Amino acid sequence: MNLKEYVKTFDLLPLEGEGGFFRRVHTFKDGSVIYYALDEEDFSHTHRLVTEEVWFHLDGSPVTLVLIDPEGNEEEHLLDRSNPILVVPGLWWQSARPEEGAALCATVMSPAWNEEEF
Secondary structure (H helix, E strand, C coil): CCHHHHHHHCCCEECCCCCCEEEEEEEECCEEEEEEEEECCCCEEEEECCCCEEEEEEEECCEEEEEECCCCCEEEEEECCCCCEEEECCCCEEEEEECCCEEEEEEEECCCCCHHHC
């Protein structure tokens, strides 16, 4: 699928300030789950969250996540069929971009994502 197809199929909205498209799928007592779609032009810009975020690669292009720890050390991780899950620690800088084309991911945060912590 391309990004427009993911947006339509999963009823996604633009994620202001970060890039890409999302929809909250579920909020539970201790967290939240979202769909997140991105492509080479609408990707996840560098940002950090207070809470850990668990990424799941669901479909499409492999996604490269660049992480920077609080000391400034940089790591690259590839999310794909072979490595579909990655935990991003809280207070680490992160960005994500598909290798080519579009990708559909899901993320889980506990406690639930809060715009004030972005």
